[in-house]
Amino acid sequence: MLAEPEYLTEINLKLKEMQEAIRNIGSAVQSALLNRQKGTSASICAMSQTIHRIDEEITDKCVEALIRHQPFAGDLRNITVALKISYDLARVGRYLYNVTQIIDDVGGEDCEVGEISSMLEEARDMIDQSMNGYFKKDYALAENMTYRDDKIDERYRQVLSKYKEMKNVKGECIMLNALVARIVERMADHACYISNESLYLITGKRQTIRAPKCNER
Amino acid sequence: MIMPYKLEIDGLSAWFDQKQVLKKISMKIPDKSVIALIGPSGCGKSTLIRCLNRMHELIPGARVEGRVLLDNVDIYDQKVDAMEVRRKIGMVFQKPNPFPNMSIVDNVVAGLKLSGKKNKKDLMSIAEYRLKSVGLWDEVKDELKKSGASISGGQQQRLCIARALAMEPDIILMDEPTSALDPASTAKLEELVQKLKSEITVMIITHNVGQAARVSDYTAFIYLGELIEFGETKQIFESPKNPLTERYITGRFG
Amino acid sequence: MPLLSRRMKDKMVKYVCLLLSAIAIVPLFWIISTVVINGISILSWEFLTSLPAPYGEVGGGIGNAIYGTLIINALASLWGIPVGVMTGIYLAEYDKDSRLGNVVRSIVESLAGVPSIVFGVFAYSLIVLTMRHYTAIAGAFALGLMMIPLVAKASEESMKVVSNDLREAAIALGIPKWLRTIKVVLSIAKGGVLTGSLLAFARISGETAPLLFTALFSFYWPYSIDQPMATLQVLIYNYAVSGFGNWVLKAWGASLILVMIVVSINIAVRYLTKKKYSGCE
Numbered sequence: 001m002l003a004e005p006e007y008l009t010e011i012n013l014k015l016k017e018m019q020e021a022i023r024n025i026g027s028a029v030q031s032a033l034l035n036r037q038k039g040t041s042a043s044i045c046a047m048s049q050t051i052h053r054i055d056e057e058i059t060d061k062c063v064e065a066l067i068r069h070q071p072f073a074g075d076l077r078n079i080t081v082a083l084k085i086s087y088d089l090a091r092v093g094r095y096l097y098n099v100t101q102i103i104d105d106v107g108g109e110d111c112e113v114g115e116i117s118s119m120l121e122e123a124r125d126m127i128d129q130s131m132n133g134y135f136k137k138d139y140a141l142a143e144n145m146t147y148r149d150d151k152i153d154e155r156y157r158q159v160l161s162k163y164k165e166m167k168n169v170k171g172e173c174i175m176l177n178a179l180v181a182r183i184v185e186r187m188a189d190h191a192c193y194i195s196n197e198s199l200y201l202i203t204g205k206r207q208t209i210r211a212p213k214c215n216e217r
Numbered sequence: 218m219i220m221p222y223k224l225e226i227d228g229l230s231a232w233f234d235q236k237q238v239l240k241k242i243s244m245k246i247p248d249k250s251v252i253a254l255i256g257p258s259g260c261g262k263s264t265l266i267r268c269l270n271r272m273h274e275l276i277p278g279a280r281v282e283g284r285v286l287l288d289n290v291d292i293y294d295q296k297v298d299a300m301e302v303r304r305k306i307g308m309v310f311q312k313p314n315p316f317p318n319m320s321i322v323d324n325v326v327a328g329l330k331l332s333g334k335k336n337k338k339d340l341m342s343i344a345e346y347r348l349k350s351v352g353l354w355d356e357v358k359d360e361l362k363k364s365g366a367s368i369s370g371g372q373q374q375r376l377c378i379a380r381a382l383a384m385e386p387d388i389i390l391m392d393e394p395t396s397a398l399d400p401a402s403t404a405k406l407e408e409l410v411q412k413l414k415s416e417i418t419v420m421i422i423t424h425n426v427g428q429a430a431r432v433s434d435y436t437a438f439i440y441l442g443e444l445i446e447f448g449e450t451k452q453i454f455e456s457p458k459n460p461l462t463e464r465y466i467t468g469r470f471g
Numbered sequence: 472m473p474l475l476s477r478r479m480k481d482k483m484v485k486y487v488c489l490l491l492s493a494i495a496i497v498p499l500f501w502i503i504s505t506v507v508i509n510g511i512s513i514l515s516w517e518f519l520t521s522l523p524a525p526y527g528e529v530g531g532g533i534g535n536a537i538y539g540t541l542i543i544n545a546l547a548s549l550w551g552i553p554v555g556v557m558t559g560i561y562l563a564e565y566d567k568d569s570r571l572g573n574v575v576r577s578i579v580e581s582l583a584g585v586p587s588i589v590f591g592v593f594a595y596s597l598i599v600l601t602m603r604h605y606t607a608i609a610g611a612f613a614l615g616l617m618m619i620p621l622v623a624k625a626s627e628e629s630m631k632v633v634s635n636d637l638r639e640a641a642i643a644l645g646i647p648k649w650l651r652t653i654k655v656v657l658s659i660a661k662g663g664v665l666t667g668s669l670l671a672f673a674r675i676s677g678e679t680a681p682l683l684f685t686a687l688f689s690f691y692w693p694y695s696i697d698q699p700m701a702t703l704q705v706l707i708y709n710y711a712v713s714g715f716g717n718w719v720l721k722a723w724g725a726s727l728i729l730v731m732i733v734v735s736i737n738i739a740v741r742y743l744t745k746k747k748y749s750g751c752e
Contacts, residue, residue, distance in 0.1 A: 003469065070427055072454045072466045204456025272642060277568075304645035314636040318658045328644035331654055377640070384644060 005075060007065040011058060011082050012135065018054045018089045019131045021047065022096070026124040029096045033117055033180070036109045041100040051093035058086040077204065081197040085134060088190045088197075092127055095183045095190075102179045111173035116180045119155055122148070123184045126191035134198040142202070145195035152188035156181050223248035223418050224269070224388060229283035231261075231268050233276070238264045240442045241283065246388075246435075251414045253429035253450065254422045256439035257470060262422045265439065266390040269420070270306040271299040287387065304328070307381035311393040313373035315365030315380070321348075321357050324365035324376055328384045347379040351409055371402025375409065382413075389413070391421040395428070407432050426466055430454050438462045503730060510727030513720050519728075523690050523706075529717045533725050535692050539607070539700040540676065540729075542693055543686060546611030547675055551618030552668050556657075558619065559626025559664070564652050576627075583620035590616050591681035599685055607693065607700035610686030614678060618671040625667020629660040666740050673736040676729065679704035703729045 004012075025047045032040040062079050065071060071079060099120070126148050133141035159181040163174045200206055224246040231239035239261050246252055254262045267273040268281055271292060284291045292302045315324045323330070325344040334340060344361075348354040353375050357368060365376060374394055381389055391410075395403040410432050413419055423429050429436050430450060437447040438461070446453065446462045457463045464470050517532055524531030558579060566572035594613035599605055633656050641651040657664070687699035688709060703725050710722035 005467075070430075072426065072430065073457050073463045075467050076455060204458075270643060272639070275642065300645040300647060302645075303643055308643040310636065310639060310643075312636055314634070314640040316637060316640070316655060316659075318655075327641075328646065331641075331644070331646045331650050380640075380644070 005069065005071075007061065007069060008075065008078055008082075011061050011065070011079075014054055014058050014061065015082060015085060015089075015131070016135070018051060018058075018086065019128065021051050021054065022089055022092055022127060023124075025051070025093060025096045026120075026127075029099050030117070030120060030124070032100055032103060033113055033120060036103060036107070036111070036113070038104050038107070041097065041104050044097050044100045048093045048097040051090055055086045055090040058082060074201070074204075077201050081134075081201045084197050085131075085194050088194050089127075089131075092187055092190050095187050098183055099180055102176065102183075106172050106176045106179070108170075108172045108176040111170065111176050113176070113180075115155070115159055116177055116184065119152060119159075119181065119184045120187075123152060123187040123191065126152075126188055127194070130191040130194040130198070133195055134201070137198070137202050139199070139202055142195040142198040145192050149188050149192045152185055156185040222246060223288065225284075225286040225289075226269075227284040227286065229265070229268055229281070229285060231264050231273055231282075232280040234278040238442050239268065242439075242442075242444045244437060244444060244447050246418060246420070248418055249414055249416070250434040251410055251419045251421065251432055252435045252437060253433035254420060254437050254439060255424075255426060255429050256445075256465065258424070260440050261442040262439050263392055264442075266308070266392060266420060266422060269388075269390060270308050271302050272308070274299075304332075304384050305386050306388045306390060307384055307386035308390045308392070309374070309377050309381055309394050312397050313370060313377050315373050315376050317364055317366035319365055320362045321365050321368070321376060322361045325379045325383050327380060343383055344379075347383050348376075350382065350412075351375040351379045352405065353379060369402070371398050371405060374398060374402070374406060378406075378409065382417075386417065388418045388420065391419065393422050393424060396424065403428075426468075438465060440465070503734075506723065506726050506730050509720075510723035510725075513724035514727065518721070518724055522692065523701075523721075525690075526713070526715060526718070533701075533703065533706055533721060533728070535689065536701040536703045536706040536725060537728065539686070539689070539693050540703045540732075542696070543607055543611050543614065543682070543700060543702055544672060544676060546607070546696065547614035547618060548668070548672055549615070550611075551615030551671065551675075552622050554615075555619045555622025555668070555671070556626045556664055558623035559630060560652060560657065562623065562627045563630035564648075564656065579620045579623050582616075583624070586680075587613075587617060587678050588680035588683075590614075591683060591685055594681060594685045602697070605685065605687040605699040607686045607696045607698065610682045610700065610702070611696070613681035613685055614675040617675055617678060617681065618668075621671040621674060622664075622667050625670070626660070626664045629663020629667070630656050632663070633659050662743065666744060669736050669740050669743075673733045673740075676733055676736075677704065679708050683708070 025044060028040065028044055028047070031037070032044070062083050065079055069075070126145065129141060130145055132138070133145070159177055163169070163177055166174070222245045224244075226242055226244045226246070229239055229242045230237060242265060254265065256262055264273060269285060269292075273279050274281055281293065283293075285293060287302070287305065290297065292306075315321075316327060319327060322341065322344045325347050326334070326340045329340060329343065345354065348357065353372060356372060357363075360367075366373065368376065374397075378389070378391075378394075395406050398406065407428065410419055410421060414434070421429075421432065423432075433450045435448065436450045436453045438445045438453070438457075438459070440461060446457060446459045448458075453462065454466060457466060515532075517530070519532055519537065520534040521530075521532040522535055523533065558575070562572060562576055562579070566575075590613040594609040594616075598609035598612060602609075637655055637659065638651060641655045646655075682702055682705050686702060686705070688705045689699045689701045691701075693700045707722045707725050707729070710718040710725070713719065713722075
């Protein structure tokens with residue numbers, strides 16, 4: 001293992017900060033969904049802004065590193081990867097905020113949310129694990145993410161077909177489930193992108209070992 | 218796409234008496250491109266290029282094995298004249314070395330004059346052409362008769378390049394050409410190297426990894442007399458295959 | 472306390488050096504002034520351009536001796552300088568570390584230490600005896616031989632100083648060795664070579680012993696180099712001990728001329744080397 005230059009250590013610290021922030025938003029949103037709690041979007045919004053702030057700081061630090069240190073090879077790849085991951089996490093933060101907005105707008109106190117709750121939990125875990133994989137430069141962990149993403153995609157399609165067929169269900173329940181499921185599916189995709197970047201960082205090749213299904217960018 | 222190889226180095230090894238300084242180096246060098254040779258000091262880069270223009274063998278006790286094919290002809294073949302090789306493979310040195318006893322113009326055409334070319338008009342137009350192509354003409358055109366050593370370091374180095382180019386070589390070798398120059402002259406010289414590659418192949422030794430990244434199309438990393446890695450500059454600097462290369466490029470050596 | 476004695480020490484050393492330098496310079500000025508004082512009175516156009524008068528008579532001059540010195544020196548240089556330069560080139564550029572090179576260098580250096588009369592004897596036995604008469608050629612031969620080590624040494628040294636970078640530049644252009652040596656190295660070193668040659672010329676202008684039994688002397692204008700020839704040195708030698716007042720005076724005059732020649736060459740050398748350092752770059 002090569003000793004990590006200081007600028008990379010600082011950037012990684014910020015990424016850890018972001019990971020922690022995502023965890024916090026994630027658990028807040030998770031409970032908001034379970035309880036179909038309205039009015040949470042305001043407090044969640046503040047947390048989401050924090051994430052965007054950290055994203056800007058990371059971009060700034062990366063640019064400074066490029067100017068000052070003109071990094072090459074692994075160090076250079078790490079910079080481009082950090083920029084991309086930072087953006088992915090910011091998107092995820094945004095998605096989580098979107099869920100609370102949907103709850104606020106759509107309501108759905110009486111709706112069934114078991115499946116989408118469970119999917120949200122899985123997607124949150126995928127994001128967390130993808131970040132762990134990046135920090136540890138864990139090849140297996142990163143490579144495995146595509147399987148989990150496949151499963152989320154499957155569950156998403158099932159939610160859609162279930163509510164397409166369902167009779168005697170309130171409109172707001174359909175909207176709640178469909179919209180949240182869609183968001184969760186996008187979150188899972190981002191977990192996949194983060195893992196993809198980790199693989200590039202580790203191997204230096206832009207191709208992943210298994211052609212991923214996460215190529216919708 | 219078939220790449221025409223201008224120079225093919227095949228199993229080149231070199232010795233100073235008993236000490237082996239180059240170990241079976243093999244590289245295929247395409248035409249009209251810039252190749253950077255990087256690596257820690259004293260690891261064989263200078264020796265390598267001196268084997269390419271057959272200057273290494275002039276040192277007492279020096280020995281060379283292997284082949285170096287220029288346009289498919291081995292320059293070490295018995296029938297090949299070493300001086301002819303040096304006319305086809307020119308060299309520019311770390312410290313600019315214009316001839317102080319000759320004027321700027323005479324410096325440019327020194328190689329030609331001493332090879333027998335006499336026509337003054339021809340020589341003058343060649344000198345002008347070459348001085349223009351290295352970007353010196355405007356700077357010195359009013360003082361062409363002054364000694365070659367009377368101009369600044371950066372100008373002297375470009376004069377040496379013009380002198381080497383006047384021989385119309387196929388390849389020009391540069392041994393750390395900017396290490397004795399200030400930043401502005403360095404930038405000018407790097408620009409010149411980029412310009413030259415449309416006409417000839419340039420091999421440049423540099424200690425400055427950033428310079429290699431800026432200036433070259435291909436990079437070779439030499440360590441302890443061995444070729445560790447050779448490839449397109451973008452690939453070497455984005456994702457080198459050899460961990461030694463990675464360590465050197467990211468400055469973690471030693 | 473220690474500071475004071477340090478300053479005093481400095482002053483003492485300074486004065487001692489001045490004193491010793493004065494001691495060294497004084498003889499030179501003494502000689503020159505003696506020569507000038509004694510010889511200036513006889514200088515005249517007649518003195519410089521006419522043949523010597525017979526013993527006992529006043530009048531006449533040293534014209535043929537001046538002429539002869541110049542001729543013999545020129546002849547000596549004609550073969551001494553080229554051979555010296557070639558030797559210098561050989562020692563500096565070819566075989567500089569080989570055994571043969573070192574042998575040659577030792578021989579050249581020893582040659583510089585050989586007493587001048589030995590050169591005279593050598594030339595005498597080689598040429599005078601073979602030709603069966605005294606001849607200026609033998610004198611020029613001996614003097615030329617004396618010039619060789621001086622010129623060789625000066626050439627070698629000034630060529631050695633030429634930076635190796637320049638040789639490499641010439642090699643890299645594909646220029647063959649002999650051309651490199653002449654057009655680059657020698658060309659740059661030519662100042663030193665010229666200086667060495669001039670100094671060698673000045674040196675032989677003063678050598679008398681080798682001429683004593685080679686070129687001998689003559690009271691006539693030089694008409695053939697294959698005959699004895701008058702030279703300033705030998706004239707001084709003959710006239711100074713002659714006991715004839717006028718001839719002794721003429722010897723002073725000839726000395727003055729000789730000293731003027733040598734001093735002006737040395738000044739010329741000074742001027743040339745100074746020009747190199749202050750002029751160009």
